[in-house]
Amino acid sequence: MTSLSFTGIRKTFGTTVALESLDLALQPGELVSLLGPSGCGKTTALRIAAGFEIPDTGVVSLGESVITDTPAHRRNMGMVFQSYSLFPNLTVAQNVDFGLRNRKVEKAKRNSRVGEMLELVQLGELGKRYPHQLSGGQQQRVALARALAVQPEVLLLDEPLSALDAKVRSTLRDEIRRIQSELKTTTLFVTHDQDEALAISDRIGVMSNGRLEQLGTPEDVYLRPASPFVARFVGSINELPNNNGVGKILVRPEDITISEDENELTMRGTVTRVTFQGPVTIISVRVDMNDQLVNVHAASGSIHAQVGDRVSLDVTPGRGIIEAA
Amino acid sequence: MAIVNIPPLGEEGAVAQATAPSHFWRTPIDNIRNKKSLAWFGLVPFFLFLILFLLIPAISVFAQALHDEDGSFGFSAMREAISGQNLDAFIFSLKFSAGAAFVGVIFGGLLAYAAATATRPRWLRNIVSSFSGVAANMGGLPLAFAFLSLLGRQGLGTKILNAFGWDLYAGDFKLGEVSGLITVYSYFNIPLMVLVTLPAIDGLKTSWREACANLGGSAWTYWRRVGLPILAPSLLGGFLLLFANSFSAYATARQLTDNSKIVPLRISFFLGGDISIGEDAVGYSLAAWMIILMGISMAAYWLLRRRAERWSNS
Amino acid sequence: MEQLMRQSRSQRALGRLLPTLVLIASAIFFAFPLLAMARFAFQNLQVIDLGWNNLFEKWSFSSVTASFSDDFFAEALTLSLKLAVGTALFTLGLLVPTAVWVHLRLPKARVFVEFLTILPYVIPAIALVAGIVVVKPHARWFLNSDYSLIPFYVVLALPFTYRSIDTGLRAIDLKVLVEASRSLGSTWIATLFRVVIPNLRAAIISSTFLTVAVVLGEYTISDVLLKRTFPSFMAQYRQSDPRGGYALAILALLGTTLLFVAIGVLSKSRSTRPQQVSRSQENEILV
Numbered sequence: 041m042t043s044l045s046f047t048g049i050r051k052t053f054g055t056t057v058a059l060e061s062l063d064l065a066l067q068p069g070e071l072v073s074l075l076g077p078s079g080c081g082k083t084t085a086l087r088i089a090a091g092f093e094i095p096d097t098g099v100v101s102l103g104e105s106v107i108t109d110t111p112a113h114r115r116n117m118g119m120v121f122q123s124y125s126l127f128p129n130l131t132v133a134q135n136v137d138f139g140l141r142n143r144k145v146e147k148a149k150r151n152s153r154v155g156e157m158l159e160l161v162q163l164g165e166l167g168k169r170y171p172h173q174l175s176g177g178q179q180q181r182v183a184l185a186r187a188l189a190v191q192p193e194v195l196l197l198d199e200p201l202s203a204l205d206a207k208v209r210s211t212l213r214d215e216i217r218r219i220q221s222e223l224k225t226t227t228l229f230v231t232h233d234q235d236e237a238l239a240i241s242d243r244i245g246v247m248s249n250g251r252l253e254q255l256g257t258p259e260d261v262y263l264r265p266a267s268p269f270v271a272r273f274v275g276s277i278n279e280l281p282n283n284n285g286v287g288k289i290l291v292r293p294e295d296i297t298i299s300e301d302e303n304e305l306t307m308r309g310t311v312t313r314v315t316f317q318g319p320v321t322i323i324s325v326r327v328d329m330n331d332q333l334v335n336v337h338a339a340s341g342s343i344h345a346q347v348g349d350r351v352s353l354d355v356t357p358g359r360g361i362i363e364a365a
Numbered sequence: 366m367a368i369v370n371i372p373p374l375g376e377e378g379a380v381a382q383a384t385a386p387s388h389f390w391r392t393p394i395d396n397i398r399n400k401k402s403l404a405w406f407g408l409v410p411f412f413l414f415l416i417l418f419l420l421i422p423a424i425s426v427f428a429q430a431l432h433d434e435d436g437s438f439g440f441s442a443m444r445e446a447i448s449g450q451n452l453d454a455f456i457f458s459l460k461f462s463a464g465a466a467f468v469g470v471i472f473g474g475l476l477a478y479a480a481a482t483a484t485r486p487r488w489l490r491n492i493v494s495s496f497s498g499v500a501a502n503m504g505g506l507p508l509a510f511a512f513l514s515l516l517g518r519q520g521l522g523t524k525i526l527n528a529f530g531w532d533l534y535a536g537d538f539k540l541g542e543v544s545g546l547i548t549v550y551s552y553f554n555i556p557l558m559v560l561v562t563l564p565a566i567d568g569l570k571t572s573w574r575e576a577c578a579n580l581g582g583s584a585w586t587y588w589r590r591v592g593l594p595i596l597a598p599s600l601l602g603g604f605l606l607l608f609a610n611s612f613s614a615y616a617t618a619r620q621l622t623d624n625s626k627i628v629p630l631r632i633s634f635f636l637g638g639d640i641s642i643g644e645d646a647v648g649y650s651l652a653a654w655m656i657i658l659m660g661i662s663m664a665a666y667w668l669l670r671r672r673a674e675r676w677s678n679s
Numbered sequence: 680m681e682q683l684m685r686q687s688r689s690q691r692a693l694g695r696l697l698p699t700l701v702l703i704a705s706a707i708f709f710a711f712p713l714l715a716m717a718r719f720a721f722q723n724l725q726v727i728d729l730g731w732n733n734l735f736e737k738w739s740f741s742s743v744t745a746s747f748s749d750d751f752f753a754e755a756l757t758l759s760l761k762l763a764v765g766t767a768l769f770t771l772g773l774l775v776p777t778a779v780w781v782h783l784r785l786p787k788a789r790v791f792v793e794f795l796t797i798l799p800y801v802i803p804a805i806a807l808v809a810g811i812v813v814v815k816p817h818a819r820w821f822l823n824s825d826y827s828l829i830p831f832y833v834v835l836a837l838p839f840t841y842r843s844i845d846t847g848l849r850a851i852d853l854k855v856l857v858e859a860s861r862s863l864g865s866t867w868i869a870t871l872f873r874v875v876i877p878n879l880r881a882a883i884i885s886s887t888f889l890t891v892a893v894v895l896g897e898y899t900i901s902d903v904l905l906k907r908t909f910p911s912f913m914a915q916y917r918q919s920d921p922r923g924g925y926a927l928a929i930l931a932l933l934g935t936t937l938l939f940v941a942i943g944v945l946s947k948s949r950s951t952r953p954q955q956v957s958r959s960q961e962n963e964i965l966v
Contacts, residue, residue: 092575112578119579125572129594138590139580172675183576190580407780408788414773415795418830422810423802429813476705479698489702498939499932500709502839502892505899506913507928511712514719514925519727521715552712555705584694606800613803616898620914629805633903636812652809659801667794 041068041224042103042193049098051084058084060250069224073237076247082230083198090196091115102193118187119196123203125183126171132182133167139190157185177208195227213240234274246270268363278334287364293337295359298351306352311345325351429649446650457626458612461543465550466607470600473558481566494563497556505616512549541622554607565599602669609662628655720925743926746916755912758825763894766832767887770840778844779875782853796841799834804899825906836893840886847882884945888938895931
């Protein structure tokens, strides 16, 4: 278990700034996700960690050692790519064996390790198959086994689930988390899918335009977004005009209380749609003040609103984040 | 808008068929009954064309080749075509074609790699592939003339080499001999190899290179265990293509030499001269043997290409 | 750590050295014969005298213009151009419907058809013409015409042209386009001309130019069959006036080069879907 840290990392490509100045430290054994839209710099950060990009300034450290200039093949990290990274001319077993051969591990140990890893990802029977004979999900499992076979100090995952079907995605996602916590490998996971990040991370780093907007636990990031960007990117958000008329207040649908009482201090509006979704009902309200549509989540059964009803909306105290104009 | 339900046979079905708009899709009955055979009908023009203008000439070659001296059916001409001086010719052609192919694979492969990985300047790759397109299809004449100008006895290149003290023609060198032919043929072999290899090199995904590095492999490891094995079918296929191309080239050879040890030239001598029926059959036999040899090479090339495509789809 | 850093930097520099050398060496190898030929063709000096000191003397196009006035020049050039156009049209008329048919109705036959298009390598020009000579007595009515060369030229160009059209078809979603067109009421012919062909423009243009290049350079068949095409004329002219022959060759080369540059430009501007028409497909157009 080793720590991984980025200090003051800056990277530009021509005139584009991919990373402004990244400071990020992963504790030994934890899984940190870098979450953000395309172009936010998350993949660049990962590739700098792997050694495929050299930062303009800044330091990358693995444990106590500085590895900023270490060539990629000398860092002891495992990487899982988005797709098509298995060597097509080698069998599954030979793929998993690859890193071990490079480290000149002796044959008997290699074979048992390969078997172990394939069992770990539940593909024990498929050692003799070739990558093109496997499904996408199976290929990614092999990629994971291959990366972990050499017992890397850090595991890097570059959107490993993006190219897979939805069903396969959620199963594999949980498996990755299971394996990671079993082996206690420090892991950096890059994704643009917030559900993934929220589900498996110890901490999430939300990024935008080369900057780390917030670094915190999933609860922190969801319930206490540090910036309007984070509030908008993670989960759904309503944008309401601020009380004092300046700027906006960003509130989650479940942080708005809805009632049929009249009250001058609250926002009034008319219900336009009621959508039942099992445990939660979504009530869409057109607000008088500016004709805006607001979505409210209410526990089903707690309020009986119908289309056309007049209701009052209020923000739960302590929730929501203010965005200056 | 496709018709999903099959209308019943009999009156209703007949009426349905009769009233269907004529420009619409074929009615489902026809679809099911004639689907397969009807589909192959569409290729008839193409097959007919190939039969008339490729197959019939080819078969005719064999028909003429299988004649004995007295004009009856027999294999004596075929046998003679690969013995004595004819055998010498085949061996000579094989030697320089293999040599030319080998040179083409090495330098063409290197050039393709250099062009594929060049990031600056941006236009470099396009120039290389456009020029390769021209040079690979360059008719024999301009090429022959160009090399006569460069490396002929009065050639400018020959003069330059003389200035450095190297007399090109001191030894066995002649444009019409092995070393000369290999040099000249490289001019279209290298570009042809580039054309065949560029797509293959593009097919080498960067993630393989990165995964290899990530797993502790150096550049050498990558090429030895991943890169070259994956490229191997394309490289071998390229060799076969270049070999076939070099063996059967006529126009260039014709301008450079009268050397009758080059099989295509030899064939044309047999065809053009004032000869008896028996010798005529030997000429056709030479062509027949050439077709057989090319057939084997191209069959192997085909198999290799299919193999390479399989990996690029994974 | 410092040492590792230095090592990897110099390793990287070395890695770029080899490709650069290869490119430079290639440039020299491919340029020199052409430059030599240009001097032979366009410098009004005795070949023996050509050297460094007279590199810039007496350049003129007289050798080329002299050939224009030769009796057979116009005849040969026109014939070759006519054959080129004829071959191009024949090729398109035969291959576009065939390729479309295979893609739409017979995907399983694709491999087989592709194999067939390799056959011209198995039966190269010299063997083909041998076969033609055999058949000649029985088909004199056809083979006497100069235009009888056209179908054989189509055969010669087949590997390149079919590959080009096939690649073009693979880059567009043929099935979907055709079904959309048909569902909106178009006949098959209308679909072919209004939907399929416009989307194949790049492939059609490139296979046309390829055909023209092949025809203008084809010597084997026309030599044996004694047809007076432009390449035959070039060879013959060189016997009497070597300088003129070389000049004509350069002319032919320039023409072909322009065509290929045009292909390169056109296929780049036309591939507006960068994710699908990858560079590898672009290059496949030529082989």
